[in-house]
Amino acid sequence: MLLLVDDSPDIRFTFATVLRRDGWEVETADSGEDALALFDPARHDVLVVDYSMPGMDGLELIARLHERPDAVPVVLFSAYLDDTVAAQAKELGAAVVAKSDYARLPKALRELAGDG
């Protein structure tokens, strides 16, 4: 199952719709805090995390997950990606995809799931 984290309901709806049609089972969280509470390595194979969120942002969420021994692959996706953030995310083992580049997302997810 895929855990999708984004503060925008329309983004959650849209990406969940597309990912479900692509065969994924999708669960959503509307904040980094919510995602940490919801995350269950037994159920979630991969996380798709928005970068720009009030409170805990995507990068912090990835860092928190990275500390856990039971971490799963993560994709950071954002409309507002700068190189520094992308580099930091990659250092934490996450894949990085721009939201506008959503066509790349399914392929990236398959690769990640295959590797994991």
Next chain:
Amino acid sequence: MPEDVGAGADLDASARQDELAAALADAQLQLDEERLAHARTGATLGALFASMTDLVVVADPRGVVTQASAAAADLLGVTPDELEGRQVQDVLPTDLDVSLWALRTAHGGRLQVELDLRAADGHRRAVSLSASVVEEPVSGKVTGAVYVARDLSRTQQLVAELAAAEHRATLLADVSGLLSAAASPDRALQAVADRLAGEAAVAVALLLLDGPSVGTVVASDDALEAALAGLVGRAPEPPTLLAAAIDGATPVRTRHAAGGLLLGVPLPSSLAGGATVVPMASSGQPIGALVLVAGHGDLPVATADVAEQVAGRIAPAIAAAQLRETVAAMERLHHDRQVREELLSALSHDMKTPLTIIGMLSEQLAARDVDDDARSEMLVVLRRQARHLRRLVLQFLDFVRSQAGHDLGLRLAPVDPLAVVHTVVGTLESSGRVEVHVDGAIPLVQADDDRLEQIVANLVDNALKYSPSASTVRLEVTTTRDVVRLAVVDHGPGIAPERLTQLFAPFERGPATDAAEGTGIGLYLTRRMVDAHGGHLHVASRPGEGSRFEVTLPVAGEVGP
């Protein structure tokens, strides 16, 4: 025992003689020593008298000069020999009686006074004169008098020069201060002209060139400024002294300012005295001239000199100010370009999200196997994102217009604020997080409904964006007398007091800049829109508790009978 007696008497007489001889020798020795000492004293006194820079005259009890210093002779224009043997009041010619008699009777034996001495050549010399009667310590018998006079004319001259130098230094320091402190170059020049005019009681004008022509004219005197206004836009032409000074890069003075010869325009009749034109240049290029005109009579040489020094201060200040203006203009241009570039970049980022959603959902809608519920939900999201995109585009256009100096072009009409509030909340993604509170019967406001929608949407979007996703945002609509108040209250991180003032500047964003999407022009445009409505946008915030943005708008005027 006469022999014995006689012999003894002889012996006594001989011994007495020896004693007397010894005593005489002693006395002689003592006398010699005293003579020597006296001679030494005399030599010392002589040397002293010769080396004294002050006039020293010693008089005997009759008031006759017995000794005089060389300086006394210098001061009075005679040799010391000529002074000795004359009455002291004759050698010290003053308006005051300084005779020994007067010294004893009128002045109580001691005199300390500043007065003029008349020298042999008739010149008066200011001196400080001390005189005292010399008396024997015990008997009190008068043995003479000593007169000491110090030449004050050199001192007075030095004091006058020092005062003038100090004054000039103060003036120049003032001018420098005025040049650097004033808000604009024009004001600085006006201040300098006024300061200089007050100094010398003359009219002062500053002319600045703009290319070859006179660009700016500043004067301390209204009539002069009015006359000089005729020069603006014209190049100084020969044979005017203005052209001569500027072309020759050297100050030109005249004794008569009347007529048009000075500057090329007739001056008011109140200014007909001497004048000076001091050219000002920077890096060898003429930049203008400083003009001083006396009402009548000559312009004092010292004043003209000061004018040249002042002009020397003004020129670099003007050059620096002009350079600063050029640099500032270039920086503004650069900043504007940067602002536009940042805006385009930020806007393209902001537009990506609705465009992505619209793109993704329209692909989904094209699929055949979408059920009706899913389809209608997709359509709701599509419409909302299309509206969001439209707002962003409008915002962008408003910003471009505001940068070009255009107003927002409001179309004002009575609008129901509640209808606008419900439209905004109805099209929000997170409408569930917004609580609307209405207090009382809300009257219509005079507004442009599109703009009012933007105002409310911007404030609510902002509140949602900067507060925790689980928190609610409160939208209050209230009214008092002639205004309607729309308040948006969030429970976000709040705004630090020092940031409140810059909050409405373009591209200002909250501290969560990295993580919060947005162009940063939202609040800037919101404020502009509220201002254009004749309303007020007020923000109150407590860090850690949240913020309250409050818009007050005037109620629509009652329709006349």
